[in-house]
Amino acid sequence: MIIQCENITHYYGKRLIYRDLNFEVRKGKILGLLGKNGTGKTTIINILNGYLQPQSGVCRVFGEEMDKLSPATKGRIGLLLEGHIQHSYFNVRQIERYYSRFFPNWKKEAYYRLIEKLRVTPTQKISTMSCGQRSQVALGLLFAQDPDLLILDDFSMGLDPGYRRLFVEYLKEFAASGEKTIFLTSHIIQDMELLIDDCMILDYGKILLHESTNYILKNFRRFTFSTTTDKPFAENKILWNTGKAGMHWETYSFADADKVKDALLSDGREIIDFWEEKLSLEDAFIGLTGKY
Amino acid sequence: MYQAIIYKEWIKTRKALGLTVFVFAAAGVYSFMKIGESVRSSGLVSMWETALQKDMSMFPYFEYLPLFAGILLAITQYAPELQFKRLKLTLHLPLPESKIQQTMLGYGFMAVLLLVCLAMGSLLCGLRLYFPREIVSASFWNLLPWFLAGLASYAITSWVCLEPQWKQRILNIVAGLALLSLFFIGAKSGAYSPITPYLTAFVEASFFFSIYSITRFKEGIQ
Numbered sequence: 001m002i003i004q005c006e007n008i009t010h011y012y013g014k015r016l017i018y019r020d021l022n023f024e025v026r027k028g029k030i031l032g033l034l035g036k037n038g039t040g041k042t043t044i045i046n047i048l049n050g051y052l053q054p055q056s057g058v059c060r061v062f063g064e065e066m067d068k069l070s071p072a073t074k075g076r077i078g079l080l081l082e083g084h085i086q087h088s089y090f091n092v093r094q095i096e097r098y099y100s101r102f103f104p105n106w107k108k109e110a111y112y113r114l115i116e117k118l119r120v121t122p123t124q125k126i127s128t129m130s131c132g133q134r135s136q137v138a139l140g141l142l143f144a145q146d147p148d149l150l151i152l153d154d155f156s157m158g159l160d161p162g163y164r165r166l167f168v169e170y171l172k173e174f175a176a177s178g179e180k181t182i183f184l185t186s187h188i189i190q191d192m193e194l195l196i197d198d199c200m201i202l203d204y205g206k207i208l209l210h211e212s213t214n215y216i217l218k219n220f221r222r223f224t225f226s227t228t229t230d231k232p233f234a235e236n237k238i239l240w241n242t243g244k245a246g247m248h249w250e251t252y253s254f255a256d257a258d259k260v261k262d263a264l265l266s267d268g269r270e271i272i273d274f275w276e277e278k279l280s281l282e283d284a285f286i287g288l289t290g291k292y
Numbered sequence: 293m294y295q296a297i298i299y300k301e302w303i304k305t306r307k308a309l310g311l312t313v314f315v316f317a318a319a320g321v322y323s324f325m326k327i328g329e330s331v332r333s334s335g336l337v338s339m340w341e342t343a344l345q346k347d348m349s350m351f352p353y354f355e356y357l358p359l360f361a362g363i364l365l366a367i368t369q370y371a372p373e374l375q376f377k378r379l380k381l382t383l384h385l386p387l388p389e390s391k392i393q394q395t396m397l398g399y400g401f402m403a404v405l406l407l408v409c410l411a412m413g414s415l416l417c418g419l420r421l422y423f424p425r426e427i428v429s430a431s432f433w434n435l436l437p438w439f440l441a442g443l444a445s446y447a448i449t450s451w452v453c454l455e456p457q458w459k460q461r462i463l464n465i466v467a468g469l470a471l472l473s474l475f476f477i478g479a480k481s482g483a484y485s486p487i488t489p490y491l492t493a494f495v496e497a498s499f500f501f502s503i504y505s506i507t508r509f510k511e512g513i514q
Contacts, residue, residue, distance in 0.1 A: 046512055049380070049384065050510065051380055051383075051509075051510060051512055052511070052512030053511045053512055067510075071385075071386040071387050071388060072386065074384055074385065074386045075386035077384070079380070079381070079384050081376070081377070081378075081380060081381065083376065085376045085377070085378055085381070086378075086381070087300065087372070087378060087381065088372075089303055089304050089372055090300075090303060094303060097299075098296050098299060098300055099296075101293050101295070101296035102293055102296060102385050102386055102387070103386070
């Protein structure tokens with residue numbers, strides 16, 4: 001097990017972020033952490049790296065407690081901060097020289113292979129680069145470090161579609177051997193669909209769902225229908241976020257169409273024009289968390 | 293690996309250090325030009341007499357220079373670390389965190405110490421060419437608290453910059469100003485000599501304030 005979090009409870013002031021959060025990440029997996037703004041995605045990354053002490057609970061990375069990570073373990077973790085933050089007072093060459101001193105298996109060529117794609121000179125300061133260019137510098141540094149675990153906080157933030165796709169392709173290549181583990185968050189869920197093996201969806205205070213991406217894409221469906229009244233449906237265990245969307249009603253479910261229809265009919269009203277749709281990961285995310 | 297941290301600190305601070313060295317050199321040259329002008333206009337003996345009887349400071353331009361040098365160096369070193377919380381990247385390096393902190397603070401301390409020692413040595417050596425030992429000694433005691441203030445201002449500004457919480461940072465600024473004022477009490481040359489060991493001890497202790505702020509940063513206090 002690469003990451004283990006047990007019973008994490010955390011508050012910001014009086015606001016509950018999580019209560020008894022538990023999850024694990026196995027070796028070779030790419031886990032995507034999804035959630036609306038303010039559900040605590042960055043908070044988990046801070047806790048994992050020992051930059052935040054939760055009220056209770058413990059996270060272990062490579063078997064070591066998060067606030068006592070040894071230098072050797074830190075060397076096995078590549079960390080990308082939200083916004084591709086790096087030491088922007090360095091230039092392209094200086095930052096490579098700086099980091100190369102810390103990692104014995106430093107792969108200089110991996111860094112310069114990415115840098116060559118950018119139209120920058122080796123003496124260009126990072127602070128003068130665009131967000132996309134900075135993201136490539138940060139990614140190049142991570143690949144040169146060749147860590148066993150990559151932790152990426154909102155890797156798609158500020159990137160245009162081209163850079164986002166490039167980032168995803170490089171990450172897929174990096175993880176292809178099955179020896180590398182990636183834990184990432186992103187706001188752009190359509191990119192995650194191409195990349196992640198497992199999906200953990202956070203809601204306010206808890207984990208809503210932790211499943212393989214394939215399972216979600218294969219089984220989670222949207223059901224659209226019409227009904228005779230505008231009265232809201234009663235809560236049902238197999239239905240997610242049932243509500244009116246324009247002229248029609250929508251509900252989401254992991255259950256098959258017959259069971260969903262039975263569940264809707266049990267509310268005692270007529271169901272007409274009932275049909276089901278396959279979903280992208282982004283649609284599934286909306287279905288699980290709601291639009292608001 | 294520690295050389296790499298020193299390299300990073302050097303990249304951040306080299307312009308500020310260059311500016312400080314230039315200003316110190318310019319202030320030193322200007323001070324000696326003023327002393328030379330006074331010697332030429334009123335004579336060396338009269339100048340000695342004024343210096344001894346009126347306790348005239350030979351280097352008044354250096355009163356606040358070390359203070360500002362310490363502040364400037366600490367800001368250029370630590371403001372980028374706290375901006376966007378880059379300190380996380382530094383503390384994530386595969387080295388013991390305490391060693392990383394000590395290397396960063398040690399770099400700044402040594403830079404200010406080297407600067408003030410060189411400045412103090414140059415000024416006192418220059419003075420010794422024209423003035424007797426007593427006047428040079430009086431100038432040393434006159435300059436010492438100001439130069440110690442440079443080290444203290446570096447430590448206190450580091451403490452303020454590294455503090456993650458704004459409310460606490462403002463309290464640190466108020467406490468820091470009060471502590472720094474101890475180095476600027478108007479007194480005759482030599483009046484500071486009994487308390488100099490305490491001021492030196494305070495300067496050394498003030499470096500632990502920053503370690504405390506980094507610990508708070510690590511705990512995620514905002």
